[in-house]
Amino acid sequence: MGTANVAVKSRAAPLQWRWPLVWASLLALCVLGMPHLEALFRLFEPDARQVVYTRASFATLLWRHLSVVAVAALAGIVFGVLAGIAVTRKRGRDFMPLVAQLASLGQTFPPVAVLALAVPAIGFGTWPIIMALLLYGLLPIVRNTLSGLLGVDAEVKTAARAMGMTPWQVLISVELPLAMPIILAGVRTSVTINIATAALGATVGASNLGDPIIAGIINNNTAYIVQGAVVIALLALTVDSLFDMLQQRLKTSRSAA
Amino acid sequence: MTAISKEERTARQGSDKCFVPNIVLITLSLGLLMLLWSVDSVSIAPNRIVPGSGFMLWQALGLPGALLVSVLIAALAALALTPQKRFYSAQLIIIALLLLLMPFGLMVAGALLIEPDMPQARLGVSGGFWCLLFVMLLALVEVRLRLKLSRLWPALLLCFVAAVWWLCALSWLDHVALVQEFKARDAQFMRALQQHLVLVGVSVSLSVVLGLALALAMRRFSRLNRLGFALLNFVQTIPSLALFGLLLAPLAWLASQVPLLARLGVSGIGMAPALIALVAYSLLPMVRNTYTALDEVDEATLEAATAMGMRSAQRFWQVRLPLALPVLIEGVRITAVQAIGLATVAALIGAGGLGTFIFQGLGQAAMDMVLLGALPILVLALLVDASLGALAERLRPEGMQ
Numbered sequence: 001m002g003t004a005n006v007a008v009k010s011r012a013a014p015l016q017w018r019w020p021l022v023w024a025s026l027l028a029l030c031v032l033g034m035p036h037l038e039a040l041f042r043l044f045e046p047d048a049r050q051v052v053y054t055r056a057s058f059a060t061l062l063w064r065h066l067s068v069v070a071v072a073a074l075a076g077i078v079f080g081v082l083a084g085i086a087v088t089r090k091r092g093r094d095f096m097p098l099v100a101q102l103a104s105l106g107q108t109f110p111p112v113a114v115l116a117l118a119v120p121a122i123g124f125g126t127w128p129i130i131m132a133l134l135l136y137g138l139l140p141i142v143r144n145t146l147s148g149l150l151g152v153d154a155e156v157k158t159a160a161r162a163m164g165m166t167p168w169q170v171l172i173s174v175e176l177p178l179a180m181p182i183i184l185a186g187v188r189t190s191v192t193i194n195i196a197t198a199a200l201g202a203t204v205g206a207s208n209l210g211d212p213i214i215a216g217i218i219n220n221n222t223a224y225i226v227q228g229a230v231v232i233a234l235l236a237l238t239v240d241s242l243f244d245m246l247q248q249r250l251k252t253s254r255s256a257a
Numbered sequence: 258m259t260a261i262s263k264e265e266r267t268a269r270q271g272s273d274k275c276f277v278p279n280i281v282l283i284t285l286s287l288g289l290l291m292l293l294w295s296v297d298s299v300s301i302a303p304n305r306i307v308p309g310s311g312f313m314l315w316q317a318l319g320l321p322g323a324l325l326v327s328v329l330i331a332a333l334a335a336l337a338l339t340p341q342k343r344f345y346s347a348q349l350i351i352i353a354l355l356l357l358l359m360p361f362g363l364m365v366a367g368a369l370l371i372e373p374d375m376p377q378a379r380l381g382v383s384g385g386f387w388c389l390l391f392v393m394l395l396a397l398v399e400v401r402l403r404l405k406l407s408r409l410w411p412a413l414l415l416c417f418v419a420a421v422w423w424l425c426a427l428s429w430l431d432h433v434a435l436v437q438e439f440k441a442r443d444a445q446f447m448r449a450l451q452q453h454l455v456l457v458g459v460s461v462s463l464s465v466v467l468g469l470a471l472a473l474a475m476r477r478f479s480r481l482n483r484l485g486f487a488l489l490n491f492v493q494t495i496p497s498l499a500l501f502g503l504l505l506a507p508l509a510w511l512a513s514q515v516p517l518l519a520r521l522g523v524s525g526i527g528m529a530p531a532l533i534a535l536v537a538y539s540l541l542p543m544v545r546n547t548y549t550a551l552d553e554v555d556e557a558t559l560e561a562a563t564a565m566g567m568r569s570a571q572r573f574w575q576v577r578l579p580l581a582l583p584v585l586i587e588g589v590r591i592t593a594v595q596a597i598g599l600a601t602v603a604a605l606i607g608a609g610g611l612g613t614f615i616f617q618g619l620g621q622a623a624m625d626m627v628l629l630g631a632l633p634i635l636v637l638a639l640l641v642d643a644s645l646g647a648l649a650e651r652l653r654p655e656g657m658q
Contacts, residue, residue, distance in 0.1 A: 044506070094281050097402045098395065105398075108642045109635060110598025116615045116631035120624035121384075192494075199496040200602070204619060213499045217605055222506040229499030236494040 016245050023238040030231055031058040041223040051223040053212040058231060065208035065235065068126060069198050072133035073191050080138050081183065084145025085171065096146070103142035111136045111197050119204050129201030129208075136197060137190035144186025148179030181250045188243035195236045199228070209235070281399050282337035282348065286330045289392040293326065298385035299366050302434070304377045305623070311383055317366035326362070326389075329355055333396065345404050352393050352400065356418045359390065360425035367432040379434040381625070407650060412643040419636070434625040435632075450633065452609035456528070456600040460535035461593045467536065468543030468588070475548060489541040497538060497599050501606045504530035531608035535599055539592045546588025550581035583653045590645035597638045601630075 034052055041051040080103075087096040111132045118128035152175050160174045161167075176183075202210030209232050216224030297311030298318075315323040333351050336344045363380065371378045401411050430436045439446060475482045492500070508530050512519040554577050562576045604612030614630030617623075 094279065098281055098399050101398045101402070102395070105639075108594055108638050110594075110601060110638055112598055112601040112612065112615065113631040113634045113638070116619070116627045117635075119619065120627060196494060196496040199498045202498070203605070203616065210496070210498055213496070213502055214605075217498075217502045217505070220505065222503065225499055225502035225505075229495050229503060232496050232499065233491075233494045240494075 016248055019241040020238060020245055023234060023241050027062075027231070027234040027238050030234055031062050034058050034227060041226070044223040044226060045221055048219075048221050048223065051221075053215060053224045053227055055215070056207065056211065058209075058227070061207065061209045061211060062231060062235065064126075064206075065195075065198055065210075065232070068130055068201060068206065068208060069133065069191065069194050072130050072137060072194055072198075073187065075130070075134050076137045076141050076190055077187060079134075080141030080186075081145050084142055084149060084183075088146065088149045089167075099142065100146060103139040106135045107139040109135060112200060115200060115204055124205040126201070126206045128204050129198060129206045132200070133194045133198060137194045140186040140189040140193075141183070142186075144182045144189075145179065148182035148186075149175055151182065152178045181247060184243065184247055184250065188240065188247070191243070192236055192240050195239060196232060199232060277340075279337040279340045279399075279403070282340075282396060283334045285392050285396050285399070286334040286337070289388060290327060290330050290334075292388045292392075293323075293330075293385050296384040296388065298383060299363070299370070300381040300383045301370050302379045302381060303375060305379065305434075305625075309379070309381045312366070312370060314385055317370065318362055319365070319369060322362065322365055326355070326358075340403065342404070345400050348396070349400050349404070352397050353414060353418065355389070356393055356415075357421055359386070360422050360430060362386075363433055364425070364429055367430070371432055378432065379437060379625075380432040381434045407647055408643050409647040412640065412647065416640075435628055438623075438625040438629045446614075446629065449609060449611050449613055449630075453597075453600055453611045453634075453637070456531060456535065456603060456608060456610055457593065457596045460532055460539055460596050460600075461589065463532075464536050464539035464543045464592060465589060468540055468547050468592075471540070471544050472547035472551060475544070476551060485544070489544060492537050493541050497534070497602050498605070500534045500537065501530060501603060504533055505606060508533075527607050528609075530606055531600070531603035535596055535603070538599055539596055542591045542595065543588050546591065547581075547585055550584035550588065551577060553584065554580045583649045586645060586649040586652060590642060590649065593641050593645065594638050597634060597641060601634055 035054075038052050045051050083099055083103075086092040087099045114132040114135055115128050118131045122128055122131070156174060156178070157170055160170045165174070198208060199210030199213060201208055202214045209228050212224040212228035216222060216226075216228065293314050296313075298314045300309035300311045302309030314326065317323075318326065329351055333348055336348050336351075363382070363386075367380050371380065397411050397414075401408070426433070426436045426439075431440075471485060475485050495503070558580065559572060559576060562572045567575065600608075600610050601612035601615060604610050604616055611630045611634050614626050618626030618628075618630065
């Protein structure tokens, strides 16, 4: 029963910074050093006039890519977790089957199709891709929030109520901390998928790391495609290892308690 | 999770002998009513290029038509006040009726709003109409869950509705922009649909076979396990767009070096790179599900099979595989739905398919053409999802449900 409180108060275990640092420094090297790698990319395209994508700096593209994914992820966390909390309360119980179905429906809609449908509705640019990513990433978050909150032992909740906690306090200091590892795992899946999917935004005029890839496909320049792909893959690995670190920390503080 | 609420519900029903109102359906229908009376339902554009002007429900259908729709939706809410089984069946009929009436509503709107001296005019479908469609689908899901129907029945109902829409579209809905767009390139559409289905079908069946083989190999040789999953996970981090692009150059080179391959149709652009990329992407969900499916089979059952004198091949084909089948089909469902979406992107490297319309439409800023590509993809994904989901449900042996 005491796990929740202890988990919150216990000394934080040291963070495992090794892998995030490795991937992040590789990413930084790649992004900043891309212009100096011309000799390497010459191997891919010996005849091309230009082998390093220069229409925008990779740092700018990375920043735009990251901000699109971050906005979609934040909105997804807010909507997903709130929806999960709402339907596990007594009043919202009736909505649970529908919300669960809706979230799995969101995963069925291919992101390209959502993107294509969003463009007529809200125009070209960054917003359609944010909407598509939000819709696509919502399922893992909602699903994990639901299973995390439903997995909290009913006896634990009863005991917390018996200690005089209000339902709000039970939610904030018992249910959410206990469900946190599962919710975090959902956010991790959602964000990792969306980093790769965000590249599609380049097809509707949202400039991001998908740009070099599209330019490469159009101009038949493999070097551009490789540059876009490598940076996106490194970004995905960096973010994924950061999530891994957070999860490890949650796990160790839990087992220490 | 539904079990708890159901128990609660029956307990409450038993205690005070009345039915708890279904707030879900009430919220949905009241929300829909509000939207229908405040958002444009259709738009009229004088030709393909000029953006249209919007019209509300009561302008599009006339006041009697708008009132009929509103009464039907209000009835949906009223029936949800005291939900009983027969009321849910009545709601199912109302939902089906509303879905079937939609194309006729468009016909009425066309007749009312388009003047005869505007032969080029196009009737666009706008927000209110899509909201009606979407909320009806949600209500259908809710009623299905309450009536505890299999997923198959709503899917069949929707197929029937789609057939009626199709007939209406072919014979009477000439003014609707989407229909005009289709009629202008129906042969092209059919070819694109066929290409899309071939891409998805071939890549999913290849990845089922390969996935099963890989999963079996991983179970046999545990060292392969880590390596295999690491490799497949790595492929998933490459964005789909890039994977398609990355295969262009190597395949073009291969085709130029090996004439036999070129004669078989392998080239830098087109089907070959698309299929390779699709299979590479499909393998991870396929292998992961197959692996867990085979792994989750109860050890005791397998021991019982051994004790009955089954040889290991028999045990695999007659016990392990049938028991693993529902989870395995679940993997096929995920893979197929994902492949339908990814095959769209393949249009960018000249593999054809429905994505062609999306990207051409985006390029020309012709939104009806984008819809012509995107809507069939959505329908296809939903259909495959529903039918394979129903199949997995059906295959689940008694006692495991």
